[in-house]
Amino acid sequence: MSAPSNPLPKQAEPAAEGPDDLHLVARSQAGDTAAFSELVTRYRSRAFSMIYQMTRNEQDAWDLAQDGFVKAWKSIGRFRGQSSFYTWLYRILMNVTIDSLRRKHIASGTEFDDQIGLRQIEPGAPTAPRPEMQPAERISDKEVRQRIDEAIAKLSPEHRAAIVMREIDGLEYSEIAEHMDCSIGTVMSRLFYARKKLQALLKDVYETI
Amino acid sequence: MKPFEERFTAWVDGQLTGPDLAAFEKELASHPEAAAERAEARKLGDLLRERPAPPLANADFFNHQLLQRIAAETPRTAEPAKVRGWFWSLPRLALAGAACLLVAGGLFKTLIPAAVSPGEKSKYYAQVVETWPGDETIFATTVYNPADNVTVVWLDGLPYIPATYALK
Amino acid sequence: MRLAALLLVFALAVLAFAADTPTAITTSTTSAVPVLRAAPAAVDKIWSAVVLATNPPTPKDAPAELREFAPRLKRVFGYSQFDLVGSAAEKIDDRTERWLVPSQSFWLSVKARRAVSKETRGGYLLNLELFQDNRPLLETEAKLAPGSPLFIRGPQYGNGQLIIVLQVQR
Numbered sequence: 001m002s003a004p005s006n007p008l009p010k011q012a013e014p015a016a017e018g019p020d021d022l023h024l025v026a027r028s029q030a031g032d033t034a035a036f037s038e039l040v041t042r043y044r045s046r047a048f049s050m051i052y053q054m055t056r057n058e059q060d061a062w063d064l065a066q067d068g069f070v071k072a073w074k075s076i077g078r079f080r081g082q083s084s085f086y087t088w089l090y091r092i093l094m095n096v097t098i099d100s101l102r103r104k105h106i107a108s109g110t111e112f113d114d115q116i117g118l119r120q121i122e123p124g125a126p127t128a129p130r131p132e133m134q135p136a137e138r139i140s141d142k143e144v145r146q147r148i149d150e151a152i153a154k155l156s157p158e159h160r161a162a163i164v165m166r167e168i169d170g171l172e173y174s175e176i177a178e179h180m181d182c183s184i185g186t187v188m189s190r191l192f193y194a195r196k197k198l199q200a201l202l203k204d205v206y207e208t209i
Numbered sequence: 210m211k212p213f214e215e216r217f218t219a220w221v222d223g224q225l226t227g228p229d230l231a232a233f234e235k236e237l238a239s240h241p242e243a244a245a246e247r248a249e250a251r252k253l254g255d256l257l258r259e260r261p262a263p264p265l266a267n268a269d270f271f272n273h274q275l276l277q278r279i280a281a282e283t284p285r286t287a288e289p290a291k292v293r294g295w296f297w298s299l300p301r302l303a304l305a306g307a308a309c310l311l312v313a314g315g316l317f318k319t320l321i322p323a324a325v326s327p328g329e330k331s332k333y334y335a336q337v338v339e340t341w342p343g344d345e346t347i348f349a350t351t352v353y354n355p356a357d358n359v360t361v362v363w364l365d366g367l368p369y370i371p372a373t374y375a376l377k
Numbered sequence: 378m379r380l381a382a383l384l385l386v387f388a389l390a391v392l393a394f395a396a397d398t399p400t401a402i403t404t405s406t407t408s409a410v411p412v413l414r415a416a417p418a419a420v421d422k423i424w425s426a427v428v429l430a431t432n433p434p435t436p437k438d439a440p441a442e443l444r445e446f447a448p449r450l451k452r453v454f455g456y457s458q459f460d461l462v463g464s465a466a467e468k469i470d471d472r473t474e475r476w477l478v479p480s481q482s483f484w485l486s487v488k489a490r491r492a493v494s495k496e497t498r499g500g501y502l503l504n505l506e507l508f509q510d511n512r513p514l515l516e517t518e519a520k521l522a523p524g525s526p527l528f529i530r531g532p533q534y535g536n537g538q539l540i541i542v543l544q545v546q547r
Binding site: 033036040041045050052058061065066070074099141148163166168173185188191192198202203205206 | 211212214215217218219221222224246249250252253254255256257258260261262263264265266268271272274275276278279280282283344345346
C-alpha cells in the first residue's frame with residue numbers, strides 16, 4: 001500500500017500577523033483597550049468558530065469567547081512574543097472552554113464514558129453493526145447538524161478538544177499536545193478513541209448523505 | 210514500540226512513512242477491515258469540516274459588550290476630584306468644621322496605628338477575609354495556626370501533577 | 378461664626394499634621410472636595426514563593442530564602458525538606474494590579490490597598506488570584522502585614538506537595 005496523503009485543510013493564517021499584532025499587543029499591555037479591541041476584531045470569528053465546534057451551542061460559544069478574551073486581557077502582560085498572539089490566545093480559549101465543559105458535566109451529574117460502545121471493539125474491527133436503512137431515505141442537513149451536535153456532546157472535553165483541533169482546525173499533533181499540555185502519544189490515543197466513538201455514532205449519517 | 214492506537218492514528222493521518230509505514234501495513238494484513246476504517250475516519254473528518262460553525266452574529270456588539278466587561282472588571286486609579294463651585298455657605302462650613310474636628314480626633318485616636326518600634330513583636334496574623342475557589346471542583350478551607358502565627362489556605366480537589374511536569 | 382471658622386481651620390490642621398506619621402492618610406487641601414491618597418511610605422513588597430515540600434530519607438537544609446519559614450512549614454505540613462521552585466517580589470502599589478510570577482506554572486495577580494485598621498499594623502488588604510497555567514485555582518481577600526505569612530497548600534507534585542508562600546516585606 002502506498003502512503004496515502006491526507007491533507008487537512010489548515011485555517012488560513014491571519015493576514016495581520018507579525019508586527020501589527022505585536023504592536024497592538026504592546027499597546028494593550030500599556031492599558032490601551034482600543035488596541036485590544038482591534039485584536040478582538042481580528043480573531044473573534046475564529047475564536048467563536050472554534051468554541052462553537054466544541055460546545056455546539058451558539059450562546060455558550062458567545063459567552064465563552066467573551067470569557068476567553070477577558071482572560072486574555074487580564075493576562076496580556078504575560079505575553080512575551082514567544083508564539084504568535086493567536087496561538088497564545090487559542091490556548092486560553094481552549095482552556096476556558098474545556099473548564100466550562102468539565103464544570104457542566106460535573107453539575108449535570110452525568111459522566112462522559114468514552115468507552116461506551118467500544119468495549120467490544122478491537123483494532124481493525126468494524127465500528128458498528130450496519131443499521132437497517134431505507135434506501136431512498138436521506139437525512140436533511142439540519143438533521144445532520146443535530147446528529148453531529150449530539151455525537152460530539154457525548155465526547156469528554158479532552159476528546160472533543162483533540163478532534164476539533166485536528167479535524168477542524170487542522171493542527172499538528174505537537175500543536176495539540178502543547179495546547180492541551182499533554183504528550184503527543186496522548187493526543188494520538190485520544191484521537192483514536194474519539195474517532196471510534198464518533199464513527200460508531202455517525203456511521204449511518206455519513207453513509208446516507 | 211508505540212501502542213497500536215497511536216500507530217493507527219498516525220497511519221490514518223498519513224503521518225507514517227518509510228520503515229514504520231511498511232512495518233505497520235504488514236501488521237495490518239491481519240486486520241482486513243483496517244482500510245475501511247481509515248476511509249471512514251476520513252469521511253468523518255469531511256463530515257465535520259463540511260459543516261462549519263455559524264458566523265458570529267452581531268460581531269460589533271460582541272466587542273462592545275466585551276469592552277464594557279473589561280471596563281467593569283479592570284481596577285481604575287482614583288480619578289481626581291472635580292473642583293466644584295462654592296457650595297458651602299459660611300454657616301454650613303462652620304458646622305462642618307466643628308464636626309470635622311470631632312471626627313478627625315476620634316479617627317486619629319482609634320484607627321491610625323502607632324509606629325511599630327523595631328523590637329516590638331508583631332501580634333498581628335494574616336487574615337483571610339473570603340475565598341472563592343477557581344471552579345466547583347476546588348475546595349478552600351482557611352486555618353489559623355496560633356502557635357506558629359501563620360494562616361493556611363488548604364486547597365482540595367486539585368489534580369495531581371506528575372514529577373515529569375516542568376514547574377520552572 | 379469666627380469661632381466656627383477657626384474650628385474648621387484647626388480640624389484641617391490636625392488632619393494635615395497626622396500626615397507626618399508614615400501610616401496615616403492625607404487629605405488634599407487644594408480642592409473643595411478632599412481627595413484621599415495614601416501617604417508615601419517605605420517601599421513595601423509582596424513576596425511570593427513556590428515551594429516543593431518532600432520527605433526524603435536524608436533531608437537537606439532549606440535554602441536561604443526559606444529558612445525563615447522552614448520550621449513553620451515543617452510543623453504545619455509535616456514535611457522535612459523544602460526546595461524553592463521559584464520566587465518573585467513586587468512593589469505594592471495601592472489599587473494597581475501586579476503580577477507575581479514565582480514559577481512558569483504558578484502565578485498570582487495581586488491588587489492591594491493599604492489597610493487602615495489598627496490591628497493590621499500597617500498591612501495591606503490584598504485581592505489575590507492564584508493561577509496554575511491559565512486555570513484559576515483561588516481568589517481570596519486577605520489582610521497581610523510584615524511578619525505573618527500566608528501559606529496556600531497547592532497540588533501534590535511527584536512525591537511531594539507544592540506550597541505557595543506569601544508575605545509582605547518591608
